[in-house]
Amino acid sequence: MFSLWVLLLPCLSLAPLVLAETGLEFPRYDGKDRVIDIDSNNYKKAMKRYNMVCLLYHEAIPDSKEMQKRHQMTEMVLELAAQVLEDKDVGFGMVDSRNDAKVARKLGLEEEGSVYVFKEDRVIEFDGLLAADTLVEFLLDLLEDPVEVIGNALELRAFDRMEEDIRLIGYFRNEDSEHYNAFKEAAEQFHPYIKFFATFEKSVAKELTLKMNEVDFYEPFMEEPVTVPDKPNTEEEIVDFVTEHRRATLRKLRAEDMFETWEDDVEGIHIVAFAEEEDPDGYEFLELLKEVARDNTHQPDLSIIWIDPDDFPLLLPYWEKTFKVDLFKPQIGVVNVTDADSIWLELDEQDLPTAEELEDWIKDVLSGKVNTEDDDDDDDDDDDDD
Amino acid sequence: MFSLWVLLLPCLSLAPLVLAETGLEFPRYDGKDRVIDIDSNNYKKAMKRYNMVCLLYHEAIPDSKEMQKRHQMTEMVLELAAQVLEDKDVGFGMVDSRNDAKVARKLGLEEEGSVYVFKEDRVIEFDGLLAADTLVEFLLDLLEDPVEVIGNALELRAFDRMEEDIRLIGYFRNEDSEHYNAFKEAAEQFHPYIKFFATFEKSVAKELTLKMNEVDFYEPFMEEPVTVPDKPNTEEEIVDFVTEHRRATLRKLRAEDMFETWEDDVEGIHIVAFAEEEDPDGYEFLELLKEVARDNTHQPDLSIIWIDPDDFPLLLPYWEKTFKVDLFKPQIGVVNVTDADSIWLELDEQDLPTAEELEDWIKDVLSGKVNTEDDDDDDDDDDDDD
Numbered sequence A, B: 001m002f003s004l005w006v007l008l009l010p011c012l013s014l015a016p017l018v019l020a021e022t023g024l025e026f027p028r029y030d031g032k033d034r035v036i037d038i039d040s041n042n043y044k045k046a047m048k049r050y051n052m053v054c055l056l057y058h059e060a061i062p063d064s065k066e067m068q069k070r071h072q073m074t075e076m077v078l079e080l081a082a083q084v085l086e087d088k089d090v091g092f093g094m095v096d097s098r099n100d101a102k103v104a105r106k107l108g109l110e111e112e113g114s115v116y117v118f119k120e121d122r123v124i125e126f127d128g129l130l131a132a133d134t135l136v137e138f139l140l141d142l143l144e145d146p147v148e149v150i151g152n153a154l155e156l157r158a159f160d161r162m163e164e165d166i167r168l169i170g171y172f173r174n175e176d177s178e179h180y181n182a183f184k185e186a187a188e189q190f191h192p193y194i195k196f197f198a199t200f201e202k203s204v205a206k207e208l209t210l211k212m213n214e215v216d217f218y219e220p221f222m223e224e225p226v227t228v229p230d231k232p233n234t235e236e237e238i239v240d241f242v243t244e245h246r247r248a249t250l251r252k253l254r255a256e257d258m259f260e261t262w263e264d265d266v267e268g269i270h271i272v273a274f275a276e277e278e279d280p281d282g283y284e285f286l287e288l289l290k291e292v293a294r295d296n297t298h299q300p301d302l303s304i305i306w307i308d309p310d311d312f313p314l315l316l317p318y319w320e321k322t323f324k325v326d327l328f329k330p331q332i333g334v335v336n337v338t339d340a341d342s343i344w345l346e347l348d349e350q351d352l353p354t355a356e357e358l359e360d361w362i363k364d365v366l367s368g369k370v371n372t373e374d375d376d377d378d379d380d381d382d383d384d385d386d
Helices: A002-006 A043-049 A065-084 A101-107 A132-143 A153-161 A178-190 A202-207 A235-245 A255-263 A280-295 A316-323 A355-367 B002-006 B043-049 B065-084 B101-107 B132-143 B153-161 B178-190 B202-207 B235-245 B255-263 B280-295 B316-323 B355-367
Strands: A052-058 A090-096 A115-119 A122-126 A147-149 A167-171 A195-199 A215-218 A250-252 A269-274 A304-307 A331-336 A342-344 B052-058 B090-096 B115-119 B122-126 B147-149 B167-171 B195-199 B215-218 B250-252 B269-274 B304-307 B331-336 B342-344
Touching: A043 A052, A043 A090, A043 A101, A052 A065, A052 A132, A065 A090, A065 A132, A090 A101, A115 A132, A122 A132, A132 A255, A147 A178, A153 A202, A153 B280, A167 A178, A178 A195, A178 A235, A215 A235, A250 A280, A269 A280, A269 A355, A280 A304, A280 A355, A280 B153, A316 A331, A316 A342, A331 A355, B043 B052, B043 B090, B043 B101, B052 B065, B052 B132, B065 B090, B065 B132, B090 B101, B115 B132, B122 B132, B132 B255, B147 B178, B153 B202, B167 B178, B178 B195, B178 B235, B215 B235, B250 B280, B269 B280, B269 B355, B280 B304, B280 B355, B316 B331, B316 B342, B331 B355
Parallel strands: A052 A090, A147 A195, A167 A195, A250 A304, A269 A304, B052 B090, B147 B195, B167 B195, B250 B304, B269 B304
Antiparallel strands: A052 A115, A115 A122, A167 A215, A269 A331, A331 A342, B052 B115, B115 B122, B167 B215, B269 B331, B331 B342
16 A cells, blocks of 8 residues: 555655645546556557557566665656556556566567567667656657758757757658658667658758758757768667667766666776856866767767766765765766775866877777776876776 | 665666676665764764765655655665765765754754755755766765856857856956955855846956946846846845846756756746747747746746757656646646646647737736636636736
């Protein structure tokens, strides 16, 4: 019974207690169980019944009370999401990796603990923060079209402002163009993680210097796009190109795919930069990072993860403890993902390093000269490290 | 006992299950109770013990099991926040409005259900979403200085980008200036809800056309600031000016003060605009709103609340149901805050209204011609409405 109440947590604004006004009531779990316990008998029916189905592939429920309760919590997140999205025709289910191994194989579920979303003939893996709001936002995005159409200069400005995201934009004759369709099919493969835009307007294409049937790929924080070669492009060409260029030189940690990003380490380490964009010092440091990223985007091994502490308040004190840094000011360091051992560049807030100084430090990281094993900045060249 | 587990909810990323890497572990409640049950015997000691104390003033715990559990959930949010912020020397407590009426009076607690933060000689009321991450982010902001110093042109750009927020910026000789101190004292009164900045650099002041000891007030989304009259200003002059100009013509709904904003209705109604900034149509509509707000900022009765659906995924389906609108596209309407009855302007996504058309509609709203009572756009002037 208590489990029902767990669901209130995200809805526990004190609103109901203080608010005479209406209009901001957070959903409160109504006690109705919506999450289906998927098995070999019901999975086909379940998959047919909804416009979109969201399955948690979980490890066999263990005997330990602690693990059982944790599992229950996970179920609660799904129950609240299921209630909130009921009118959107989104179904939710749980697949047990031991009892339902067969079904899992049939559905192609592989990573225990991941959420798999089935939409039409596609399967999308959600490897982000399993909190109700993050999951619901992700699923709502998934309900939108994979391609946004840019119709005028003002809408183009919205596109220009999204420098944090990987974006593709193509110029096509019209909605019926076969090349636009290939583009749309490709977009489906990456939706909602990667943003796809299209325009049918000559004026918009001109501003983007796009020729007919041409597709440009914008890496996050880069000023100039890269054009997908050999237009007009097939779906496969676009998919391959995005897959190859997906890991950005500078990428922002996002709740909706934070674990996927973190797992994508470079030889066991991440270069991590903390910068609060809303803070003048943080903004200044971020601009410096962008400059360095632009100058070094050709380096395949370089991928800096930018974390805005504002996005993860609950993790901030944990990070400060784990990494032994003050996150009220900008920081950049190397984190060993296997043991979270880390080493951080000494930053003077009043006098940030120049782009050159930062690049030298990054070179030392990539060469192994700066590493998490010997925590002192010794000057003897131990280039044998790499 | 179950209560301990409730706390896991925000931390229930599946991370521990799927992640070989470390570095993103969300805090998990350790079972230690940190929230103090405040009473007349312990409150003085509690207030002294911490750098900052965060008290929930709650209604007497009712007999109904449902309300008790809801109360328990609220306590959980505080417990998780207390654990996360332990090293920041932030204390947490609960004050019962019946059993501890005396203490509440002594501490000046008034609104049941509000969280009051005691920092030095100040009391700050938190009237936002009581979720652990929102509360923790709020308290972390509160630990920062109330005035941010802008030292160069790049940091100034960070300031320029914050058009969503009310900002003040002053130019002073140096940190020891008495006028800077008055400014700082004023900032304390509004921290962290309203952002205060200062510069000691002639070059920065020049760009802002600020004279020595002059303070400019920036209303959200306005291009030009208003100068606080009669420089140099006393703390009181600045406080009075901010208090008078606080309600913006266009204001964004924020989790940290969403209920305070919603309670600040204009004669029982809100003009509410939904626009997803990340969406081209939403961005286009938002730009239109800004234009209208700028043209009408002189109207004291006009205050449009902009809601970005991305910020409140859990509320989106509720709003769609309550207001009977499709929030995958921009919307603007009038909401009666007492019954959430509403009426919405017909918008054609492909062909948004002109600023003039939108202004005419807003005039009709302010005149009462468009209202939530007669849901049809009749043309006969019933100006006696207002």
